[in-house]
Amino acid sequence: MTSWLEFSTAVPSLAERVKARFSAAESHVLATLRRDGAPRVSGSEIAFRGDEAYVGSMLDARKARDLLRDGRFALHAAPAIEEGGDAKIAGRAVAITDLAEITRIQGPEPTHLFRLEIEEAVLTWVEGNTLLIESWHPGRWVRFARPDNGPVVPTVLG
Template sequence: MATWQQFADAAPDLATAVRARLTATKHHVLATLRKDGAPRVSGTEVDLTEDGHLRLGSMSQARKGNGLKRDGRFALHANPGDDSMHDGDAKLSGIATALPGTGPDDTFELDLREVVLTTVENDELVIRLWTPEGGAREIRRK
């Protein structure tokens, strides 16, 4: 797993494009797991900190936060906005860890296992992906 900064250092061009998707709109979609293993999706906001971490918050006792405390696996789909295929469709997955806090709400740091950006270029589907183990690669399909 990796921090946002480790990902950005390893794949700077991909990180720049994914960051653009994460900052283009405020609200994104987070998938977590229910107790029975079924998926749950929730709206969320993410924050890229100055020290290179990706974080999200949850109101105290919200199902989203409680689910992440129980099982930190997540998938985050960046809101594609109005022109998603031009700028790309970004998805990130990994493990969320609750940070100690002083307030009533929960904050989670997101450790990345995979980052994917999907675009269409010249009538080709272009999938750019990165994992800590495999680094960055690109797949093109007509």
Template structure:
């Protein structure tokens, strides 16, 4: 089981950049697997809470049913377009993939299931300082931090 705390311990600067992107906006997008194997995209809120990445699902929501049946997920930060002429200031986008672990019930609001993430991959996609290359950095528990640049 790999928690957010583990990512922060392994690659603190990278984790801080990813967390900043996730914390910048309230709403994110999660991909789950439907019963027929097709992907499902849903809006979701998430939180970094005491070293864990957590998110919830309202009662009877399809994404919660998806995660209870097949815990694989991919979570995507909100994405903003780079300002024309200021592409080098674009913060990029972040993704976290893994398996959702049911960790209790949500007791506030409408209720539902609370999940914590068993993280298998963290990605930050951004531009190089000259805004001439796309930079993809990713971390996995087994391979550590890796980086690719593309024109």
């Protein structure tokens, strides 16, 4: 798994743009897995504290129960492709159980807190008539261009 620090060290320009998209709005769409494996989407906020990224949840909320059972997640920033792009991250959410750490990050109210481990980051935007997509997985960073709605042209960036 990759921490936010490791992701931002590996691909700083992409991490900065992804973080900017998530910081531009308060609420985003979190996808989790229900007990039967079906997807569930919930509103969620992301917090960047120090070198980590976190999501919180009210106690015993469905999204928290989903993440406690199966930490896989996808988080989609509030869409604004014309305003810096469309950002998504996916990976595993790790429950924080230390009350002092939860209080430091979320405040004194009882809550669930999850540190996000990044397995994928994607930023999509438009320049002129070209759709651009940067996709990162540990060890692989690729940009895809789709000029004039034509064939995809990949470029390996790292």
